[in-house]
Amino acid sequence: MTSSVPRSEAGTRVRARRAPKLPVFIGLGLALGALTGLAVAVTLHAGDAPPLDPSTGAPLSVGSTAGMAALVFALAGLVLAALVWIVLDRLSRRSASAYVLEPTDDPNDADVRLSRDEMHQWNDRWGTEPSRKDTHQ
Numbered sequence: 001m002t003s004s005v006p007r008s009e010a011g012t013r014v015r016a017r018r019a020p021k022l023p024v025f026i027g028l029g030l031a032l033g034a035l036t037g038l039a040v041a042v043t044l045h046a047g048d049a050p051p052l053d054p055s056t057g058a059p060l061s062v063g064s065t066a067g068m069a070a071l072v073f074a075l076a077g078l079v080l081a082a083l084v085w086i087v088l089d090r091l092s093r094r095s096a097s098a099y100v101l102e103p104t105d106d107p108n109d110a111d112v113r114l115s116r117d118e119m120h121q122w123n124d125r126w127g128t129e130p131s132r133k134d135t136h137q
Contacts, residue, residue, distance in 0.1 A: 009102045011101050012101040013098065013101075014099050015099075016046070016097050016099060017092045017095065017096035017097070020085055020088045020092065025119060026078060029074075029078045029080060029084075030078050032077050033070075033073040033075065033076055037066070037070035037074060038066050039071050040069050041066035041070070042044050042062070044065060051065060060120040065109075
């Protein structure tokens with residue numbers, strides 16, 4: 001997916017922000033939820049009377065309780081992590097910084113100097129087409 005970056009006579013305007021990474025939030029939500037479920041299952045079985053199966057009345061094993069609790073709590077952790085990610089993503093959009101990229105012939109005038117390879121990597125990643133004026137070193 002390419003993004004259109006508006007060009008002005010002064011240079012290319014871009015917006016940069018630090019966005020939270022969704023896979024990290026999903027993984028942590030699943031892991032913390034599963035661990036919480038296992039802790040709840042062990043706590044339930046720590047008492048004198050273990051939980052009973054509602055249909056047969058037989059005592060449940062620690063493994064079956066732990067598996068079901070880990071699954072339910074992992075899904076709850078997934079939902080909560082996704083909600084936290086959405087909130088943080090929206091907040092990061094508000095704190096985005098705007099920059100104007102301008103080519104310069106004098107490296108001493110530049111705030112940041114990019115090599116030709118770095119410029120091409122930028123253009124490949126963000127989908128901007130370099131003009132002849134942008135390729136001067």
